[in-house]
Amino acid sequence: MIRLAAPADLPRIVEIYNAAIPGRLATADTEPVTVEARRAWFEKHGPRRPIWVDERDGEVIGWASLTDFYGRPAYGATAELSIYVAPEAQRRGVARALVAHAVAASPALGLTTLLGFVFGHNAPSLALLGGFGFVRWGHLPRVAVLEGVERDLDIVGLRLG
Structure with a gap:
């Protein structure tokens, strides 16, 4: 069941986010974050x-967020989409369900454009978003350093409606 996050979900959201850090695929954070910091x-x-x-059997197993892009009024119809799934729930359709939900809900939120900022080496996420029609709109070569390796960042976008 996909539902709006409640404040009580924040510790689990942070736990899922922190689980993604060691894999060096989904976030540029290199150290765990705290609930208070988030x-x-x-x-x-x-x-x-x-x-x-995404809550299944009473447990949050993934989450998605929409965040303002660039913080200026002219970009008000554009949002960044982020998706994170608990390690034990990956490859079970959770990310796909969250993306589908976000894409479907976005027009009612006044959005015309969704963006994803995805490391170039994160082939699973690029393929997932590509399956929903996101295409590469930008490529930032070697802008991040993870474990001493320079990494590219791809900007993917989807026009809605």
Whole structure:
């Protein structure tokens, strides 16, 4: 069941996010974050830029968020989509369900464009988003350093409607 995240979900959201850090595929954070450090981020989200969780058998196993792009009013119809899935729930369709939900919900939120910022070596995420029609709109070569390796960042986009 995909539903809006509640404040009580924040510890699990952080736990899932932190589980992605060691894999060096999904985030540029290199050290775990704390619940307290993510509280302001969580509270910034709301009806216009929600966080959704996928809850199955009473446990949150993945989450998606929409975040303002670039913080200027002219970009108000554009949002960045982020998806994270608990390691034990990967390859079970959770990410696909979250992307589908976000894409379907976005027009009602006044969005015309979704963006994804994905490391170039993250083939699974690029393929997932590509399956929904996201295409590469930008390529930033070697802008991140993870474990001493320079990594590219791809910007993928989807026009809605």
